[in-house]
Amino acid sequence: MNIRKSFTRKNDNTGVYVSYDSIEECPNCKKALAPQNLYGIVHLKNDKETLSVADFCNGCHSLIVSEYEISKKIRRTNSNGTVEYDDKEYKMVSLNHSAPVNFKEREFDDKLKKLSPQFVKVYNQALKAEDFSLDEIAGLGYRKALEFLIKDFAIYNNPEKEEEIKSTWMMKCLKEYIDNEKIKTLAEKSEWIGNDEAHYVKIQDDRDINDMKSFIDALVYFISMSLIVDDAQTMKSKKENAKNE
Numbered sequence: 001m002n003i004r005k006s007f008t009r010k011n012d013n014t015g016v017y018v019s020y021d022s023i024e025e026c027p028n029c030k031k032a033l034a035p036q037n038l039y040g041i042v043h044l045k046n047d048k049e050t051l052s053v054a055d056f057c058n059g060c061h062s063l064i065v066s067e068y069e070i071s072k073k074i075r076r077t078n079s080n081g082t083v084e085y086d087d088k089e090y091k092m093v094s095l096n097h098s099a100p101v102n103f104k105e106r107e108f109d110d111k112l113k114k115l116s117p118q119f120v121k122v123y124n125q126a127l128k129a130e131d132f133s134l135d136e137i138a139g140l141g142y143r144k145a146l147e148f149l150i151k152d153f154a155i156y157n158n159p160e161k162e163e164e165i166k167s168t169w170m171m172k173c174l175k176e177y178i179d180n181e182k183i184k185t186l187a188e189k190s191e192w193i194g195n196d197e198a199h200y201v202k203i204q205d206d207r208d209i210n211d212m213k214s215f216i217d218a219l220v221y222f223i224s225m226s227l228i229v230d231d232a233q234t235m236k237s238k239k240e241n242a243k244n245e
């Protein structure tokens with residue numbers, strides 16, 4: 001929720017206003033936090049305008065400390081192009097971090113864990129990086145996790161091609177060894193976003209790590225469903241046996 005609140009600016013002890021997104025999920029207990037803002041101060045940190053705030057979590061009764069990068073709002077742009085800033089109004093640039101963080105691994109279905117233990121491991125490392133605000137690393141991690149999931153699923157469907165699948169590009173693997181269109185689309189689009197995470201220039205600039213995560217969630221769902229259907233198909237009728245008894 002975007003809120004506007006007054007805080008004291010440390011360097012001149014003046015009251016200023018900051019518009020920023022308050023924390024909605026407690027980093028410690030992961031519950032939606034009705035943020036009870038206790039204290040905050042505007043100060044310079046490493047030459048950057050910073051807002052540090054303390055909130056109280058009503059779920060786990062912990063004190064949550066968050067740090068935001070902020071900047072002065074523009075009051076007006078003059079006809080000659082020069083910009084005048086408002087000295088007392090700030091806006092949020094980014095949330096740097098929130099602490100304490102109590103990391104909880106994500107649980108996956110047993111069938112999926114068996115299909116791709118590496119996916120589960122790498123996904124949880126990426127999630128941990130994200131929880132600790134290492135977003136640049138997290139994106140790469142999700143991209144790597146995706147590759148394990150897709151390749152392990154392709155190997156599961158084509159066990160005789162295992163060596164080939166392991167050493168081929170993920171996109172080629174999708175085209176040649178996976179026939180479910182939904183899985184193909186989701187994996188391909190996740191790969192697009194994932195590649196941006198690894199390169200200097202971002203191509204999909206309207207998409208981010210959250211889109212990739214929701215595509216991976218949907219992939220996990222479709223692949224898990226496929227594993228359940230395969231399991232159901234192995235069931236044999238026991239009627240014949242029952243008749244003979």
Ligand SMILES: [Zn+2]
Pocket residue numbers: 026027028029030031033057058059060061062
């Ligand atoms: Zn909490």
